[in-house]
Amino acid sequence: QKEVEQDPGPLSVPEGAIVSLNCTYSNSAFQYFMWYRQYSRKGPELLMYTYSSGNKEDGRFTAQVDKSSKYISLFIRDSQPSDSATYLCAMSVQGGNNRKLIWGLGTSLAVNP
Amino acid sequence: DVKVTQSSRYLVKRTGEKVFLECVQDMDHENMFWYRQDPGLGLRLIYFSYDVKMKEKGDIPEGYSVSREKKERFSLILESASTNQTSMYLCASRYRAEAFFGQGTRLTVV
Numbered sequence: 001q002k003e004v005e006q007d008p009g010p011l012s013v014p015e016g017a018i019v020s021l022n023c024t025y026s027n028s029a030f031q032y033f034m035w036y037r038q039y040s041r042k043g044p045e046l047l048m049y050t051y052s053s054g055n056k057e058d059g060r061f062t063a064q065v066d067k068s069s070k071y072i073s074l075f076i077r078d079s080q081p082s083d084s085a086t087y088l089c090a091m092s093v094q095g096g097n098n099r100k101l102i103w104g105l106g107t108s109l110a111v112n113p
Numbered sequence: 114d115v116k117v118t119q120s121s122r123y124l125v126k127r128t129g130e131k132v133f134l135e136c137v138q139d140m141d142h143e144n145m146f147w148y149r150q151d152p153g154l155g156l157r158l159i160y161f162s163y164d165v166k167m168k169e170k171g172d173i174p175e176g177y178s179v180s181r182e183k184k185e186r187f188s189l190i191l192e193s194a195s196t197n198q199t200s201m202y203l204c205a206s207r208y209r210a211e212a213f214f215g216q217g218t219r220l221t222v223v
Contacts, residue, residue: 043217
């Protein structure tokens with residue numbers, strides 16, 4: 001079993017829809033949770049960053065962490081065609097050798113006009 | 114803004130060639146990483162470095178080496194390129210838990 005599981009999709013939604021992207025994980029020591037967005041033929045860029053549990057909101061994007069269920073989510077409200085990309089989750093433990101990020105495989109999202 | 118620059122966007126090399134991929138970051142980050150990204154396999158860590166002249170193997174180091182002579186520069190070396198090393202190569206630097214990526218180098222080995 002992989003440490004981080006992410007459904008690769010593809011996910012196709014109409015413009016304006018609410019999108020829910022999810023990752024599950026097995027390592028209860030993870031404390032840092034990140035979402036990256038990657039456009040085709042580009043490097044990933046950090047979208048949201050959450051430490052420990054709870055919610056974080058940034059414009060149309062909301063990140064949620066449920067440590068009891070080992071489950072993280074990214075919600076996109078009022079989705080736009082420009083949101084079409086691959087979304088990767090990443091996680092890390094705290095302290096010590098926290099230099100390695102553990103990655104999901106990424107979910108491909110298409111938002112149709 | 115953090116900037117991570119990879120020397121080439123696209124490269125085509127022949128089997129057996131020695132290949133150098135260069136990466137430079139401008140934010141004085143201690144940690145730097147090399148990944149490769151393949152469809153269905155996601156991001157896989159090749160090597161990382163947490164200080165000048167320090168390196169550690171990642172999950173798939175075979176066939177690769179690295180060099181970090183200066184803090185801002187981290188080079189990936191393919192000792193003898195093979196067709197199964199055709200891939201997208203991504204360099205990243207990291208501050209705490211946040212990683213910042215370059216644009217990637219699409220390497221094709223023929």
